[in-house]
Structures are given as C-alpha cells and as structure tokens.
Amino acid sequence: MRRIQNIVAMLIAAAALAFAGDARAQSDYPSRPIRFIVGFAAGGGNDIFARLVLNKLQELTGWTTVVENKPGAGGRIASEFVAHQIADGYIVLIGATGQMSIAAAIYPKLAYHPTKSFIPLNMIASFPLILVVPENHPAKSVKDMIEWAKANPDKSNYGTSSPAFTIASETLKLKTGMPAVAIPFKGTNESNLCVISDQCLFTISDPPPAIPLIKGGKLRALAVTGATRNPTLPDVPTIAESGLPGYESALWQAIVAPAGTPAAIVAKVGADVKEVVAAPDVKEKLIAQGAVPQASTPAELQKLIDADLARYGRIIKEKGLKAE
Secondary structure, three states: OHHHHHHHHHHHHHHHHHHHHHHHHHHOOOOOOEEEEEOOOOOOHHHHHHHHHHHHHHHHHOOOEEEEEOOOHHHHHHHHHHHOOOOOOOEEEEEEOHHHHHHHHHOOOOOOOOOOOEEEEEEEEEEEOEEEEEOOOOOOOHHHHHHHHHHOHHHOEEEEOOHHHHHHHHHHHHHHOOOOEEEEOOOHHHHHHHHHOOOOOEEEEOHHHHHHHHHOOOEEEEEEOOOOOOOOOOOOOEOOOOOOOOOOOEEEEEEEEEOOOOHHHHHHHHHHHHHHHHOHHHHHHHHHOOOEEOOOOHHHHHHHHHHHHHHHHHHHHHHOOOOO
C-alpha cells in the first residue's frame, strides 16, 4: 500500500511540474521565432498578405516571425505539415480558402481537416479575384473570351494554383458552356506568366500579383469575381455585370494553429493579429492590393470555415466539380 501511495505521489508531483512548466512556457511565449507557413510560392497573393501583416506584427510586438513557403498541391502540402506539428504556437499556418474549406470538400481522404486538425486564430482579409487574359488577345470582354474559346477549343485552357481558383474557373465554364482545360501551377505568379506567354487563355488570379501586371500592360483584366468592383481597378466590371448574374467568388486568408494549441497562446496571437489588421497603414496596404481587411475572433473564423465547408460541399456535389 505504501509503495502504491509513493507511486501516486510521484505521479502527482510529475504532473504538477509538467503543468508548471507548461504554464511558464505559455507566459514566456514567444521565447523563440514563430514560423508562419505559407502554402504557396513567394510573390503570390497569400505570400504578399502574410508578409505585410507579419512584418507589422513583428514591429508592434517585438516578436521574431519567419515566413516559410511550402508550395505545392494547392496549399495542401503546407497544411498537412502544420497539422502534424507540436501544438505549442511556434509553427502556425497562413491558411486560405482553397487549401482549407474547398480542399476538404473535394478530397475525402485529405490528410488533415480544417476544423479538426486546426484551431482558428484570426482572419487577415477577404478578396475577390480577377479574370485576366493576355494583353494582346482579341478578347476585350468576358463575352468575347467565351466566344473565342468556343471557336478555338484546342487553344482554350486556364492556369490554376489551388482548388479555389479551379472552382472559380470551372463555375465560369459551367455557366457559359465554354471549353477550357486546367493547367496546374504552384502559385499564381506562374499562372499569370502562363497567360502572359500566350500558353494559357486565361487565369483567375488573386489581386496582388495580377494588379501590377495589369497596370504594367502585361495582362488585360476582363472582370472581377466579387459582388462589387475592385476600387483599385474601378473600370473593370464584375463577372455578374458582364452578363453572368449570380456569379460571385471571393476568398479569405487567416491564421490557424495545430489543434491542441494552448488557449492562452490562441488568445494572445489572435488579439495581436487583430490589432495589426486594424492598423491604418496595414489596412491601406491591403486595400491597395485588392483585399478587404477583415480581422475576426477565433469563434467567428470557426463559423466561417464551417459555413464554407457546407457551401462548397453542396456546390461540388450538385455540379460534379473536380479540382485538378
């Protein structure tokens, strides 16, 4: 009996020490650099938004933040990597709609789940996309592009770097009957270059990498995918305005951590990111990049992901869409 009591006492003491250690680690957080994993190539929209926000986070808090790009499989490689890391707040994910909500709706055997494998920290922004063709292409409108694609089906293809862009493009095809074959890339820079080089008829791009190319005369913007026009490109109509009422596609970017990350760390990072996104200079820069600054609470982000899972699951089932 005494031996059992001694063992129990040792276990209680060990648990108390572990708890104290965890509490001390959380109170000292962060005591080393935080790695923010981006699932797309450097220079793409997700990368640009992440660096903008994290540079400001480092400036305001004094934390050391490191952006790591792990592109591939539409962001799924990065998501799977982060999902299997230690939940201590030092490796987190810059998650986007395509690799989170849409991927979960498309791939039944996904190696992670957007709400079971992760805990939400905060939103960064939402952003409509831009439909672009080569600057020298004869199509001057969405209607022109559709007609050209139908007349030239062997030359009609599109670039895509994640399920989000594939869904937006395939929905356009379904609404118009236009032919187009998907060509997958690791990032939207590559998709845009495919269009510039006349190897792709079009791509639906996130705004940051596309806007400089549009203003520099490398790409022609035919339409934006949101419900309203992009203030950075006020003369470019929405796809709905271009003769396809009801068409709308906007994505979001957020920060999530591996499930099991301590609540104190979730609250700390979430609150600091919310302050960063609300900073006037960050808001101004995000808007200039075609995004809508949109900080949230973890609960609000969780609700958004759940709603997206239901919505995209329904769209994919009803329309039989498949991502490349």
